[in-house]
Amino acid sequence: MLRERKITILYPIIHYPPVIGGIEQWAENLANRQPENVKVIVVTGRVEGQPNVEARGRVLIFRKSIFSLRDLSHSSRFYILGAFPLVLFGSILAARKDKINLVHCHGFLSAVMGYFLSFFTGTPFLGTEQSTGWAGSWFRGLIYRRAELCIAASKAVGKEFESIGVDRSKIRIIPNGVDFSIFSNVRGPTPYIPxxxxxxxxxxxxxxxxxxxxxxxxxxxxxxxxxxxxxxxxxxxxxxxxxxxxxxxxxxxxxxxxxxxxxxxxxxxxxxxxxxxxxxxxxxxxxxxxxxxxxxxxxxxxxxxxxxxxxxxxxxxxxxxxxxxxxxxxxxxxxxxxxxxxxxxxxxxxxxxxxxxxEYSWDKVARSVGDLYSELVTKDFSKKILFATSIFTPDIGGPAVYAEKLREELISIGYEIEVAKGKDSRSLLRLCQKAKNSGVIYALTSSPRILAPALLASKFSGKKIVVRLGGDYIWERAMEKRRVDCSLSSFYRDNRLTVLEKVVAYFIASMLKRVDGVIFTTEFQKEIYNKYYKLKASNVSVIENAYPRFESGKSRSFPNEPLKIIYAGRIIWLKNLHSLIRALSRLKRDYKENILLEITGEGPDLGNLIEEARSRGVSESIIFAAALPHEEILEKLKMAWIAVLPSYSEVSPNFALEACAARTPIILTKECGLSAGIKDKLITFDPFDENSLVLAMEKMLDRNEWTKYQKELMELNLDRSYKEVAEEHNKLFQNL
Missing domain, CATH: 3.40.50.2000 (Glycogen Phosphorylase B;)
Known part of the structure; x- marks a missing residue:
């Protein structure tokens, strides 16, 4: 298989022939004996009398160091210190320019460079050791445990790899070789004795x-x-x-x-x-x-x-x-x-x-190493995905549930998924490290704090990157700062961005134009972004969220008092929960029914909501509960009078779909990403008009209206599983 595909192997090594040494001879003989479709690039230190750039057959040699080596059998620490950073930097440049498939490191200093190269380029590295005496070294353990495979020149060296924590399955015993065209059993005279x-x-x-x-x-x-x-x-x-x-x-x-x-x-x-x-x-x-x-x-x-x-x-x-x-x-x-x-x-x-x-011919040794190259280079990364996300299970929240459900379904169709969440998703080094064995980086975020390092990691590692936008970073922060009071669509339509926000928007647009795919969850957000950010149509897709499984059976009766209103989600300003509390206070004032509001979730606006409830005299009618797992939210919805989603804008109103699935009447903002076919069947209101919310809630106090709406929800039978969502992702990933 290796002989059918053109590949490039990088050798970062401080010394290379004509420098004299066993590891140097090993590297040169391997490089010279690779098949025609294998290109070897050697980045090494400078040697006096040797060109800084040299082609030996299919082996391309770059010599980079502060000093030139004069003594071919010995180099000082100063030479090594002057060569190491330049050889490493030259190797990074070579990896970026020549699309390196694999880094083969010869000796420990070379392996240290391979370690850093794997971080900054995502290219896997193979380590070789031919000496003993370093068993138990924690630093070598740190370096070699990251290698894809480790070549030991003997069983004794293999045991040293094991002693530093390298898994036995990653160790291969391949000895040095000898060139039989040079060494033979033909006797000859002593070179220097008369x-x-x-x-x-x-x-x-x-x-x-x-x-x-x-x-x-x-x-x-x-x-x-x-x-x-x-x-x-x-x-x-x-x-x-x-x-x-x-x-x-x-x-x-x-x-x-x-x-x-x-x-x-x-x-x-x-x-x-x-x-x-x-x-x-x-x-x-x-x-x-x-x-x-x-x-x-x-x-x-x-x-x-x-x-x-x-x-x-x-x-x-x-x-x-x-x-x-x-x-x-x-x-x-x-x-x-x-x-x-x-x-x-x-x-x-x-x-x-x-x-x-x-048994030790160089041709045989080179074939054995070539087999390892083939094993590593021909690994199929097309179904290996790295998720970069702010939250993931066991964290609670819609994005965490979505990522976990999608992960499960992708695994069921043959994918391998690794997850970088929280701090790891914002760390370039961690993303580069995790991207090493992935074909695609999938950033489930609208935040540039995750998008930027994910994009850089994809460029360093040569991996594809897809971004899923489920919200809007700039508008959400402008709303949370109370700088604006508008919907998402009017924020961009009326160009209500500050100079700084325009700079951030330009930065986000630049990044989105450089990724391999952008996924929106709704046409609603896609249209906004296409108009403002002017994304390439070929790079943009809409993959709607899955719909919860709809409850079957008979319709529910109007619930007994207390009539419970349910909201579940983040407790932040843009969710417009203050309007919901004020609407509750008006219902409590104008109607005799015992109505309770349960707000489930966490967020920075919780204290303000508690104060709002106290000032409106409805503290005893509101329950503030901590965030709950998805399944428990569904159970609460089944027992509720109504569910309310009052956000100023809601790109992906999953909570509304969950209410529909539970056959619970839902009142939600008209500024949402639901398709017209679904939204037209639901009760919506203007989030900037508190009266429209009150009127919608008053309508649901009428038992006949409530029953009618509930029966209409029974007829709403949306069918979209996470399996379908995963299949659409699979099609996108395979066409990158």
């Missing part, structure tokens, strides 16, 4: 001159080896912090004519050293893999190595080589002398090791 002195027993070790490589134990062992094998010579290839210490030690032991520290050599020159070696020794104290052992085996050289880490995976003891205790010079000496004194056994080890090494 041909007249070739009759020696050559011991070779390759690795960085650091404590963990255990070279001091090999040098100590060589003292005993020299006594038993007088013509023995030891060559150590590599450079590092202990170079001067080891030179001093060799000189003190008077072995400077028998032990050669040749320093770092280009990887292409290593075959010459393996070709003359009679024994290869890797005396490491700790070793994640040990690529030099594989190279020695591919060169037909018998191997002695420490019984640690990845070396245990490579060497089959007494079959392909000998294993010794780490930090044990005596065992190293015994193993080397055994191979010298048992040439038949040494030859057997060499042949077996040569066969074993074929």
């Amino acid at each position: 041909r007249g002195e070739q009759k020696v027993f050559n011991i070779l070790s390759v690795g960085r001159l650091e404590k963990v490589k255990g070279h001091k134990y090999l040098i100590d062992a060589f003292i005993g080896i020299k006594k038993e094998i007088p013509n023995a010579k030891l060559t150590i290839v590599g450079d590092g912090l202990l170079a001067e210490d080891l030179k001093s030690k060799i000189k003190e032991l008077s072995l400077d004519g028998d032990i050669y520290l040749v320093g770092e050599v280009p990887h292409s020159d290593l075959p010459k050293y393996y070709a003359y070696a009679d024994v290869f020794v890797m005396p490491s104290i700790s070793e994640g893999f040990g690529i030099a052992v594989i190279e020695a085996m591919a060169s037909g050289v018998p191997v002695v190595a420490s019984r640690v880490g990845g070396l245990i995976d490579i060497i089959e003891e007494n079959n392909t080589g000998l294993l010794v205790k780490p930090e044990n010079s005596s065992e190293i000496k015994e193993a080397v002398c055994f191979l010298k004194n048992n040439p038949v056994k040494a030859e057997e080890f060499s042949k077996n090791a040569l066969l074993k090494s074929r």
